[in-house]
Amino acid sequence: MDHINLSQHSKNRKTYVTQLVDAGLLAMTIPDKPNDMRQRYVRTGKPTKS
Template identity: 50%
Template structure:
């Protein structure tokens, strides 16, 4: 969110985060507790492949 310069959490979650999770580009570090305050996200192998293709 900070990297994109966005301030509205709801818009960020619905427009960016959820679509990336649904597409399998991001994964949760604590998938059984999606609302945990300790929740973080990691890029999946599929996401890394997509990034590598865009950089090349």
């Protein structure tokens, strides 16, 4: 969220990040603990439709 200039507010995470995780475009680094304070997200390399 820092890269796209959004605050770390949970509403922003629900609105943007969760949709990208559900679509398979992002993956959690700690999937067993989604609310962990050390949680980060990485790109999956899944191609997007143009």
